[in-house]
Amino acid sequence: MNPISKPDYMPVPELxxxxxxxxxxxxxxxxxxxxxxxQRCDExxxxxxxxxxxxxxxxxxxxxxxxLRDEYPYGLTxxxxxxxxxxxxxxxxxxxxxxxxxxxxDVKIWTEGVARCMAxxxxxxxxxxxxxxxxxLFTGGLGAHYGAExxxxxxxxxxxxxxxxxxxxxxxxxxxxxxxxxxxxxxLATVAEKMGVDFRRDTKLKHxxxxxxxxxxxxRQKIEQISGITAHDIYGLTEIAGPGxxxxxxxxxxxxxxxxxxxxxxxxxxxxxxxxxxxxxxLVFTTLDRVGTPMVRYRTRDLSRLQVEPCTCGRTMRxxxxxxxxxxxxxxxxxxxxxxxxxxxxxxKVPEIAPHYMIELSSTDTMDLFELKVExxxxxxxxxxxxxxxxxxxxxxxxxxxxxxxxxIYLVAPGTLPRSQGKIKRVIDNRxx
Amino acid sequence: MTTxxxxxxxxxxxxxxxxxxxxxxxxxDVSLVALSIAASSDFGIARLITDDPAKAQEAxxxxxxxxxxxxxxxxxxxxxxxxxxKVVTTLSAKGCGIEYSYAYAGKDAKAxxxxxxxxxxxxxxxxxDSNFETLG
Ligand SMILES: [Zn+2]
Numbered sequence: 001m002n003p004i005s006k007p008d009y010m011p012v013p014e015l016x017x018x019x020x021x022x023x024x025x026x027x028x029x030x031x032x033x034x035x036x037x038x039q040r041c042d043e044x045x046x047x048x049x050x051x052x053x054x055x056x057x058x059x060x061x062x063x064x065x066x067x068l069r070d071e072y073p074y075g076l077t078x079x080x081x082x083x084x085x086x087x088x089x090x091x092x093x094x095x096x097x098x099x100x101x102x103x104x105x106d107v108k109i110w111t112e113g114v115a116r117c118m119a120x121x122x123x124x125x126x127x128x129x130x131x132x133x134x135x136x137l138f139t140g141g142l143g144a145h146y147g148a149e150x151x152x153x154x155x156x157x158x159x160x161x162x163x164x165x166x167x168x169x170x171x172x173x174x175x176x177x178x179x180x181x182x183x184x185x186x187x188l189a190t191v192a193e194k195m196g197v198d199f200r201r202d203t204k205l206k207h208x209x210x211x212x213x214x215x216x217x218x219x220r221q222k223i224e225q226i227s228g229i230t231a232h233d234i235y236g237l238t239e240i241a242g243p244g245x246x247x248x249x250x251x252x253x254x255x256x257x258x259x260x261x262x263x264x265x266x267x268x269x270x271x272x273x274x275x276x277x278x279x280x281x282x283l284v285f286t287t288l289d290r291v292g293t294p295m296v297r298y299r300t301r302d303l304s305r306l307q308v309e310p311c312t313c314g315r316t317m318r319x320x321x322x323x324x325x326x327x328x329x330x331x332x333x334x335x336x337x338x339x340x341x342x343x344x345x346x347x348x349k350v351p352e353i354a355p356h357y358m359i360e361l362s363s364t365d366t367m368d369l370f371e372l373k374v375e376x377x378x379x380x381x382x383x384x385x386x387x388x389x390x391x392x393x394x395x396x397x398x399x400x401x402x403x404x405x406x407x408x409i410y411l412v413a414p415g416t417l418p419r420s421q422g423k424i425k426r427v428i429d430n431r432x433x
Numbered sequence: 434m435t436t437x438x439x440x441x442x443x444x445x446x447x448x449x450x451x452x453x454x455x456x457x458x459x460x461x462d463v464s465l466v467a468l469s470i471a472a473s474s475d476f477g478i479a480r481l482i483t484d485d486p487a488k489a490q491e492a493x494x495x496x497x498x499x500x501x502x503x504x505x506x507x508x509x510x511x512x513x514x515x516x517x518x519k520v521v522t523t524l525s526a527k528g529c530g531i532e533y534s535y536a537y538a539g540k541d542a543k544a545x546x547x548x549x550x551x552x553x554x555x556x557x558x559x560x561x562d563s564n565f566e567t568l569g
Contacts, residue, residue: 376443381500384532385472412445413443413445413498
């Protein structure tokens with residue numbers, strides 16, 4: 001076992017004691033240095049010394065993405081600028097960006113999280129790791145890069161884009177692991193196929209480290225089936241660190257959270273009450289070691305569950321369910337709750353359809369119009385209208401069965417729906433608000 | 434019996450899709466001999482006979498169209514009343530299933546009937562026995 005993986009197996013009582021000790025240091029530090037946190041604690045009438053057991057964390061106020069926007073750029077920064085070593089920002093779709101200044105040690109802890117994930121996936125210093133996440137303000141590229149380097153891998157920092165060249169380098173250099181978004185890997189696979197490159201035959205690729213967007217089990221199976229690699233899930237978010245907060249082990253039932261650094265809670269997003277392990281709700285994280293921009297009870301908007309059963313692999317870190325949906329992503333169409341991931345799962349059941357789709361919503365005065373564009377594939381295109389219609393009917397039936405809605409489905413030519421190199425946009429909502 | 438290579442092109446139901454395909458062929462200096470469109474409510478399939486199928490396929494693929502090559506049988510019949518009927522009646526009588534067919538005006542006062550058969554081998558035997566003139 002790689003020594004870096006040792007904390008994964010920490011005895012639970014020791015882990016809980018460590019978490020409490022870290023929280024008892026963090027909360028007073030945050031109270032002293034972050035005005036917004038201090039004000040909110042005072043409003044609630046809660047003092048740092050009220051944190052006596054882990055359960056007491058529930059008494060403290062939440063932080064949200066809007067707080068980061070409102071306090072942009074430095075309002076939630078706790079450390080002095082001389083200790084700040086790195087910035088990461090995320091643009092968001094509206095208004096001001098968020099900015100997360102971090103210290104050298106913050107980056108080190110984040111790096112450790114990524115390296116522990118990769119070690120758990122079976123990646124070693126013998127591996128050649130291609131980082132096809134975007135580099136820059138986005139945490140994906142640098143996070144994966146630092147983590148793989150920490151583990152002693154040979155890192156190929158291609159960044160996103162220039163896909164044909166990436167495939168060429170992957171073959172020429174004998175790349176064994178790739179880090180990117182699942183949707184970018186699917187795009188890469190499409191381009192590879194056009195170039196006549198077969199992952200199994202022409203590359204040494206074994207591992208895919210996928211994250212930065214919610215994805216389904218069906219996508220994982222599709223990726224593994226078309227490429228022969230093992231698809232690993234890496235979870236994280238810029239506000240908390242970046243990728244490497246959690247990852248799946250070989251048993252794949254979910255993702256081990258590195259809770260010695262990132263303390264997880266699940267809350268009911270409506271009542272804001274903490275839910276017991278085993279129940280689904282919104283994932284909330286407290287950063288136990290970060291001092292640049294610590295987060296106390298940060299609401300991720302991601303829906304998940306902390307599993308009750310200890311994992312077969314022997315790691316003591318709790319397992320969270322794969323994030324298949326973000327509460328922000330939920331669409332309400334004709335009064336029905338729909339997650340894009342459900343649509344994706346429906347499409348996966350129809351093999352003739354490429355895993356690319358676009359949901360388009362518009363409205364008349366009285367009703368919502370729900371349109372779904374799906375790509376046919378070059379291999380399955382048939383010159384018979386009946387056969388093409390039957391593909392469309394099967395897509396419709398699958399959606400009707402699972403989602404209960406009947407969108408108008410359009411078959412479009414392969415390669416015409418947008419591909420992303422970062423996070424993909426699958427929904428266009430033009431409804432009148 | 435000879436066969437022709439027909440190209441089927443997937444057309445999204447939007448303005449200019451067919452024009453785009455025709456333009457791609459024109460640019461590659463390929464002549465369109467016959468064109469038939471099968472349409473559903475929101476997509477179409479254009480079936481093309483060209484003077485150079487290989488070049489046409491290449492040109493359409495380069496222009497990002499989805500193309501499929503299908504062997505079809507083109508039978509030339511005298512352009513007189515009953516000319517087409519005779520071919521169709523014979524084929525039906527012998528149990529040759531026709532998936533689809535279309536016609537175009539050929540040379541020398543002849544009409545050309547294009548057939549996509551369910552079972553090409555079976556149809557080939559009937560056509561050869563009946564001495565129908567096939568193009569290819
Ligand atoms: Zn495990």
